[in-house]
Amino acid sequence: MNKEANYLKIHQLNKSFEQFTALEDVSINIQKGEFVCFLGPSGCGKTTLLRCIAGLETQSSGTILQDNRLISRLPTSKRDFGIVFQSYALFPNLSCFENIAYGLKNQRWSKYAVSTRVEELLELIGLSSHAKKYPSQLSGGEQQRVALARALATSPSLLLLDEPLSALDAKVRVYLRQELKNLHRRLGLTTIMVTHDQEEALSIADRIFVMKDGRIMQSGSPEEIYANPDNPFVANFIGMTNFLEGIVKGPMQLDIMGKIIAFDCKSFHEGEKVKVAIRPEAIEFTQSSKKEDGFSGNVVEIEFLGSFRRIHIETSLMPNELMIVDKPILEKSKKKIKIGSELNINISSNFLNIYKKDK
């Protein structure tokens, strides 16, 4: 990785509240122009990390460099960023225009310059006709865009988004995340977004940092993270995963309940018990009636989820849980799948990952 390109460098950042460790040894690099998501369940420290970058929270130790400038000890007002909060925090007594102009007025811009810039931004977010309206007159999505315009007004070189879409309806959320992505493409602004919504993160980010208990569990592109989760947590948090038991039989041999699959097991030693993770869409049903060819299972539940069906299967492969298999609605299957159907299950090395057992 080109060192010069690392725009934001966070080095061994720690943050603890009185009893609680919010961030533990977080070190990440973000490149200029990247769209990055901090993703994790609530309480994982993602918002704290964002607030440390903004100077709204002070790290217990560690450093943050922005554009080769040490910012971790600077007060908020000396840092260079724009921020959008989940609540938007629009000033209720100021119109959209005044909200967006808020930061500009203080920078001694001329009245003309301010209004030109605000109009430009209103156009960017497509709300030119709403300039005189108060926030309470706007819909949630419109308020969100005004908050974004306000954050962009002073042309910061870093944009921080703290769960900006969480307060919106599902449809608006999907629409606005595309808008955010487009805006990012047009402006090329380094952007960090905090979210707990994995779908949102997968759809929007160039790179995702998955967090848990104040630590970075994995970072990578959405595809990387989905296809090759580093650990069971990530495997389970991003998308659905079935966990099976397995034993390593050789460098290229994995034994799942007696069936040997060709799989790269070089980082594990022979005889080691491992956790095998397999995605619901990677599981195949076979027609073969020969038992030794695969495993069998009984359908207990079928959820209709629009474009696909989620089939819950009771099988000896997963003695404690139901196996989940997703099948596209349009996929042709010769045998009709119903509750109670007995199916043959075939596990292949596609979308398969193995992990060390915790216990």
Add this chain to the structure above:
Amino acid sequence: MNIFGVISEKIALDQSDKIGKVLVYIYLLLFFCFLILPLIALMSKSMQNSDGEFIGLANFAIYLKEPALFSSFFNSLFVAVISTVIVVILGFLYAFALQCTCIPLKGFFRLIALVPLLSPSILAAIALVYWFGNQGILKSMLMGNSIYGPIGIIMASVYWTFPHALMILSTSLSLSDARLYEASEVLKASKLKTFLTVTVPGAKYGIISTTFVVFTQVFTDFGVPKVIGGNYNVLATDIYREVVGMQNFQMGAVISIVLLIPALLAFAMDQYSRKKQTAQLTSRAVVYSPKPDKLRDTILLIYCLIITVYVVMMIGMAQFGALVKFWPYNLSLTLEHYNFEVAGLGWNSFFNSIRMSLYTAFFGTIIIFIGSYIIEKMRSDKKMRDVLQLIALMPMAIPGIVLGLSYIFFFNMADNPLNFMYATMSILVVNTVVHFYTVSHLSSITAIKKLDPEFESVSLSLKVPVYKMFVRVTLPVCLPTVFDIFIYLFCNAMTTVSGVIFLYSYNTTLASVSSIHLDEQGDVAGAAAMAMLIVYISFLVRGIHSLISVSVLKRTQAWRNI
């Protein structure tokens, strides 16, 4: 993960943080000078002999051995308990009529019940003298009992504490959840059962809070027992007599502490019960809107009319008494009682009162609002802000007469650098602001808490200092509350007696105090006239307030009603 997280020393402070930090210490210093140190002065005075030597608790021993003094304690307790019981019951029924029934004229009844807030507490006492006094027209109704004593104190106390009780109780009843009423109806509970199992328990904390507030108000009140107590001594009048009559400051201090302890206890219990009260009105609650019920509505309408008559009787008689030539022998009307006979008091004190009230309202509002903003929104010095919050609650627990007396002890000390304030307008203003600090502080905190907690963060991220945002956003958004605080302070400063009775000087006499002095000198008509002047000005200022509210708030709060 909020803005108030622990800030370690390492980060450089924003300019806004620095200003906040300085302000926190200024507020601590102010409270120290104008609340803590005077109270310490009072306590040390109670443990001194007349030569100023420390004698431990000897004064308290004398106090306990003196039955004449000690009996006042039980007198105070007696009138306070009886008044509290009456006011809580009357106030609850009235609030119930306003919130949970379909009686007509609710707005009028609410207004009438709040009228006593505009008058000094002594007004009712004066009116009672006209009604039931030695020459009162209804004297026979007391069946040989004298109005000068517990009966008069209780009747007048009920009058002036009623609106306080009503405000708390209405609020707690207005929070009732319609779903509970529906559930009760579905379960086929009778109306009485619904009232006893839904309405009353729902208002439980309101009732508890009212009990403590009214008890403290009556227990510590000075004006009413002074005017109508006759020979029935209570703690507050004892303090006054010891200090002003006998110049026995030490004993005044001792009685002050005796008065302070139950007030502090009541305050602590109230705080404790408030803490247990969790948000009753959850976001899913449905606001209760009552259905008509002929019998209930008729009874309560009659009840409200009776209360209205009582209020009108008090204020009407005070006005009548002020206009009558020579009660009860010559009932022709005259304005001569407004020509206050006693030189030096009279109209000067009226204008002094207006000045004092304006200063109090103006400076008090600024100080209280900024103070609560700092406590609520500052990022650093969390511990210091907690201390500040605790101190800001204290004035509520301290009776006005105790605060006034401690001010004398403190500011009259020859080597006190603040001695210059003694006997000036400034000491009256400071005393009054401190005396009424807590209620305004709490309403200010409530208003500020409603603001989005990220406003400050947004402003800082846009490089706009927080003080600029305070002026552009916080203040305009909170303007209705700010106006309310102003008017609250003004009306209380106009009507207060107990806080300032020790602190005025020849040049700074006040209307409420003059009224008491006029009464003391036997000029009851003059006292009534003076008390009525206070009512006029309070009405006037309230009127101006609502006019301003309509026009200014319409302009600045346009965003609210869209």
